[in-house]
Amino acid sequence: MVTQYGFFFNAAACSGCKACQVACKDRNDLQPGILWRRVYEVAGGGWEKKGQVWVPSVVAYNVSMACNHCEKPVCAYSCPVKAISKRDDGIVFVDTGACIGCRYCEWACPYTALRFDVRTNTVSKCDFCFAAIDAGGTPACVASCPQRALDFGDLAELRKKYGEVRQIVPLPDPSQTEPALVIKPHRDSAKAAERAAEVANWEEV
Amino acid sequence: MLKEWPLVAFTILGQTAVGILLAMGLPWIVMGTSASTWTGSTTGIFLAFLGIIFGLLALAAGLSFFHLHHPFRALRVLANLGTSWLSREILFELTTMAFVLLMAGLIWAGIETRWLLKTVMGMACASGLMFLFSMVRLYRLPTLPVWGRLFTPFSFALTTLSMGTLITALIWRAFAGPRLFAYELLDYASLAVLFEIGFVLIRDPLHGLRIFRPVRSLRPPERVPRGLLIGRLTFLGLGLFLLLVLQKLGLDAAISDQWLFEPEPGPVLLHLGAVVLVLAAEAAGRFLFYGLVPRPGD
Numbered sequence: 099m100v101t102q103y104g105f106f107f108n109a110a111a112c113s114g115c116k117a118c119q120v121a122c123k124d125r126n127d128l129q130p131g132i133l134w135r136r137v138y139e140v141a142g143g144g145w146e147k148k149g150q151v152w153v154p155s156v157v158a159y160n161v162s163m164a165c166n167h168c169e170k171p172v173c174a175y176s177c178p179v180k181a182i183s184k185r186d187d188g189i190v191f192v193d194t195g196a197c198i199g200c201r202y203c204e205w206a207c208p209y210t211a212l213r214f215d216v217r218t219n220t221v222s223k224c225d226f227c228f229a230a231i232d233a234g235g236t237p238a239c240v241a242s243c244p245q246r247a248l249d250f251g252d253l254a255e256l257r258k259k260y261g262e263v264r265q266i267v268p269l270p271d272p273s274q275t276e277p278a279l280v281i282k283p284h285r286d287s288a289k290a291a292e293r294a295a296e297v298a299n300w301e302e303v
Numbered sequence: 304m305l306k307e308w309p310l311v312a313f314t315i316l317g318q319t320a321v322g323i324l325l326a327m328g329l330p331w332i333v334m335g336t337s338a339s340t341w342t343g344s345t346t347g348i349f350l351a352f353l354g355i356i357f358g359l360l361a362l363a364a365g366l367s368f369f370h371l372h373h374p375f376r377a378l379r380v381l382a383n384l385g386t387s388w389l390s391r392e393i394l395f396e397l398t399t400m401a402f403v404l405l406m407a408g409l410i411w412a413g414i415e416t417r418w419l420l421k422t423v424m425g426m427a428c429a430s431g432l433m434f435l436f437s438m439v440r441l442y443r444l445p446t447l448p449v450w451g452r453l454f455t456p457f458s459f460a461l462t463t464l465s466m467g468t469l470i471t472a473l474i475w476r477a478f479a480g481p482r483l484f485a486y487e488l489l490d491y492a493s494l495a496v497l498f499e500i501g502f503v504l505i506r507d508p509l510h511g512l513r514i515f516r517p518v519r520s521l522r523p524p525e526r527v528p529r530g531l532l533i534g535r536l537t538f539l540g541l542g543l544f545l546l547l548v549l550q551k552l553g554l555d556a557a558i559s560d561q562w563l564f565e566p567e568p569g570p571v572l573l574h575l576g577a578v579v580l581v582l583a584a585e586a587a588g589r590f591l592f593y594g595l596v597p598r599p600g601d
Contacts, residue, residue, distance in 0.1 A: 132600065178380045178382065197376075201372075202389050202441075205596060209521050213600055214598070219373060270446065303523075
């Protein structure tokens with residue numbers, strides 16, 4: 099039995115097409131402005147002089163990010179009414195029937211996974227498509243990715259298969275929440291910090 | 304940022320109530336007169352103080368409901384005392400209100416047992432301090448570096464001290480209350496305001512003026528108006544000026560051993576002006592505080 103589901107994201111393969119984002123909205127019938135999965139376009143660098151020549155030093159890649167169903171879910175710890183809980187299989191979900199809409203969890207989550215939904219007046223977030231998972235299916239984002247840049251499964255198995263990396267720029271320090279996430283970094287991500295790379299599409303995410 | 308007005312009101316009113324409780328309660332516990340020696344007016348002003356503290360706490364709690372989108376579900380807000388500082392904050396607010404109410408009830412009932420009254424007042428002050436502490440812890444999230452700095456506890460403590468001492472002195476002045484203990488509240492109020500100006504200028508002069516966002520973050524960039532910091536400093540400076548005028552004129556001096564202030568309207572208005580200015584400064588600072596962490600999608 100799975101004790102902690104997790105996502106795998108291959109930044110080297112992601113083209114930034116946002117099919118995962120759209121599939122998530124479609125599956126969960128999310129209204130405009132609410133994104134449970136988001137694709138961040140990370141960009142930095144410019145030109146640098148090498149000898150007598152100016153060469154481009156641009157770094158650019160995409161990061162597809164949803165709730166990471168953290169092993170230390172700070173959103174659940176912060177919720178005053180215990181509306182956020184963790185299932186036995188590690189999936190963190192919001193009980194919208196209990197949420198008071200104080201939005202404190204929005205501040206607590208460093209991945210900004212929780213989004214306020216004006217239709218229900220509660221916060222909402224990725225639930226790992228647990229209805230599909232329970233029926234033996236696949237999360238919508240994973241199923242929709244044309245590049246196969248997303249995968250899911252038992253976190254221990256994902257780590258065996260893909261490694262231990264769980265942070266690239268601009269993701270926060272993973273020790274804060276222990277995200278159930280494995281990443282294959284894009285080659286540019288190693289130089290992203292020194293080249294002051296930043297999210298370039300804030301208006302979209 | 305302006306959407307956070309219920310939280311701005313809740314934190315400032317809550318801190319002000321705790322400040323008044325501490326400015327009135329602690330000196331009374333240490334050096335106050337015994338209830339057995341009180342006259343009717345002494346009892347009256349004591350009850351007025353407790354009523355104002357209780358009223359401010361109740362008002363803070365009431366206004367905080369405006370930031371809840373399902374206020375009727377808030378009955379379960381104490382459900383997560385084990386890990387949520389928000390639950391603990393509300394718990395300590397409620398216990399503070401309960402101790403203040405109990406204290407008022409004891410005085411109203413004419414119970415003069417010195418140790419009992421001082422114990423209940425001590426419990427109210429301790430509970431108020433825990434309310435303040437939980438408020439600070441609530442915002443000092445490890446996942447939120449911009450609020451995790453020392454600025455948050457110092458800022459909240461200075462709001463508590465400056466607003467608490469200022470309003471305590473104002474109540475005393477307005478009611479021309481009898482002298483329960485000998486200390487000059489306006490000296491402490493001026494010092495608290497001066498510390499607040501110094502703290503903003505020296506400890507963290509760029510608070511809110513630079514974009515404080517760690518590189519590794521998925522939080523959207525903040526767009527808080529930079530004028531709020533200037534506004535906070537300006538209002539604090541003007542408030543301090545009025546306080547110094549009051550002190551320079553000697554209007555805060557005790558006119559006798561029995562009475563703390565002379566009940567004249569001029570000084571009351573001047574004093575009220577200082578309170579309004581410092582309150583405006585605290586509001587500007589608090590909007591700046593919340594504006595530094597924008598919510599995604601807003």
